[in-house]
Amino acid sequence: MAGLAAATLLAEGGHRVILYEAGKFGGGRCRSYQDSELGCRIDNGNHLLMSGNQAVTRYLTRIGAIDTLTGPTRPVFPFIDLISGKSWTIRLNAGRIPWWVLVKSWRVPGTSASQYLALRRLEKACNADLVAALMQDVHPLYEHLIEPLAVAVLNTKPAVASAAPLGAVLQETIGRGGVAAMPRFPRQGLSESFIDPALRYLSANRAEIRFGARVAALGIEDGRVAGLSGPNLDERIEPTEGVILAVPPWVATELLPGLVAPNQFEAILNVHFRARIPEGEAGFYGLLGGTAEWVFQKGEAVSVTVSAANDRINVDAGQLAQKIWTDLHRxxxxxxxxxxxxxxxxxxxxxAATPEQLLRRPQTRTHLTNLFLAGDYTATNLPATIEGAIRSGESAAALCTDWSNQHLAS
Ligand SMILES: Cc1cc2nc3c(=O)[nH]c(=O)nc-3n(C[C@H](O)[C@H](O)[C@H](O)COP(=O)(O)OP(=O)(O)OC[C@H]3O[C@@H](n4cnc5c(N)ncnc54)[C@H](O)[C@@H]3O)c2cc1C
Structure with a gap:
């Protein structure tokens, strides 16, 4: 996403772009594919976006795919509690003044309107504040809303997760009213929304796309990147050319010795079943009290997400699917x-969005004059999300353009 955001923005500005992608397909951690077991197309994982994701809107508009997102017509978030059997739907009002908290049936059951004032703590949080320590006194709002939201947004257990990036997301979405908090997801698939239209846009704008082109080393001369090499790759980078490195942090640190970047990660599990659930008002549900966390009906498959799942990554796939199916059955x-x-x-x-890992997020500029970093792990202030990845790509493209203009002027 970060690489495609940078590439499409540069191509739009009339620059000559060459995209080197290690894989045979685009999309990285955000992709769709045909699954032989299920006999249908699935996404590598459910991705939930919000109408307040401004960089996502800019990107999809640029590549002509803004109409490929769908979602409920109102800002609604349905939940089912597997322990109590209760279900409820949080309903926000459209405007900035959050009067929805005054309507009992629009809130989490058992919460009072005043409890929602505690959400302000998240918006003011600094990196060192931990979500659980900051918020867990607000019962039952914490267990029934803040905790599941934090796990989904930060992909990190709230006991160790920093509250600051969650606060940043809330500020840009719910904080701007229901109009910015409409849940959004691809109508068809991640690739159909985010990847394929971008590749078409790049081709139409005379960009070159090279799949199977893994960059294994950067050639460095006179404080700049002067070459890219890899198994299928041996490219000279001219003094007038810039390079945007939009690889995951574990690859970036290999390519750029000395780079400090996040080095602890959290897993996400997605279990897809060839089945149907009632689509409901939103097209998805939050489940509480079981293993399954978020459930989407995606075409012919029901798709279930379990985040912050390092402790479950080694569980046998069949056992995991059975547990989740039992949750869906209930x-x-x-x-x-x-x-x-x-x-x-x-x-x-x-x-992992812990305070220690946030300190390791690098800036876009590097010590090499023509090299810029992009990726969800860079210092965007947002958690690792599509919105963050796109924004990082936009920043890298802007700095690369500035550098190029200055270079040409001198
Ligand atoms: C299961 C799952 C669920 C998620 N859910 C959400 C969600 O609900 N909402 C949300 O906003 N975000 C979600 N995310 C996060 C989101 O997908 C990522 O933040 C985003 O896709 C990261 O994009 P990126 O460009 O930074 O990195 P990547 O997607 O990792 O892209 C890096 C690219 O670099 C390529 N590459 C690697 N090494 C090399 C090399 N040496 N040479 C050339 N190319 C190389 C890779 O193949 C890849 O295409 C989820 C992620 C996952 C995995």
Whole structure:
């Protein structure tokens, strides 16, 4: 996403762009593919976006794919508590003044309007504040809203997660009213929304896209990148050319010795079943009190997310699917025999959003004059999300353009 955001922005500005992608397909951690076991296309994981994600809107508009997102027509978040059997839907009002908290049936059951004032603590939080320590006194709002939200947004257990990036997300979404907090997700698939239209846009704008082109080393001369090399790659970088390194942090630190970047990661598990659940008002549900956390109906598959899942990454796929199917059976009263399934384990889905890891996020500029970093792990203030990745790509493209203009002027 970061690389595509930078590349499309530069191509839009009339620059000559060459994209080197190690894989055979684009998308990295945000992609769709045909699954042989299920016999349908699935995403590597459910990705939930919000209408307040401004960089996402800019990007999708640029590549002509803004209409490929869908979601409820109102800012609603349905939850089912597997322990109590209760279900409820949080309903926000459209405007900035959050009067929805005054409507009892629009809140989390058992919470009072005044409890929601505590969300302000998140917006004021600094990196060292931990989500649980800051918020867990607000019962039952913490267990039934803040905790599941924090796990989903930060992909880190709230006991060790920094509250600051969660606060930044809330400020840009719920903090700007329901109009900025409408849940959004691809109508078809991640690739159909975010990747394929971007590749078409790049081709139409005379960019060159090279798949299977892994960059294994940067050639460095006179304080700049002067070459890229790899198994299928031996490129000279001219003094007038800039390079944007939009690889994950574990690759960036290998390519650029001395770079400090996040080095602890959290897994996300996605279990896809060939099945159907009631689509409901939102097209997804938050589940509490079980293993399954977020459930989406995606075409012919029901797709379930479990975040901050390092402690479950080694659980046998069949056992995991069975546990999650039992949760779905309880939540939606669907049949008890488990259908065909696929477990996708993304071991390094995102960096762990702990205070220590946040301190390791690098800036876009590097010590090499023509090299810029992009990626969800860079210092965006946001957690590792599509919005953050796109913003990092935009920043890298802007700095690269500035550098190029200055270089040409001198
Ligand atoms: C299961 C899952 C669920 C998620 N859910 C959400 C969500 O609900 N909402 C949300 O906003 N975000 C979500 N995210 C996070 C989001 O997907 C990421 O933040 C984003 O995709 C990261 O993009 P990126 O460009 O920074 O990195 P990547 O996607 O990792 O891209 C890096 C690219 O570099 C390529 N590459 C690697 N090494 C080399 C090399 N040596 N040479 C050339 N190319 C190389 C890779 O193949 C890849 O294409 C989720 C992530 C996962 C895994």
């Amino acid at each position: 939540a939606f009263r669907i049949e008890s025999s488990m259908p065909a399934f696929r477990v996708v384990k993304e071991k390094r889905a995102t960096f």
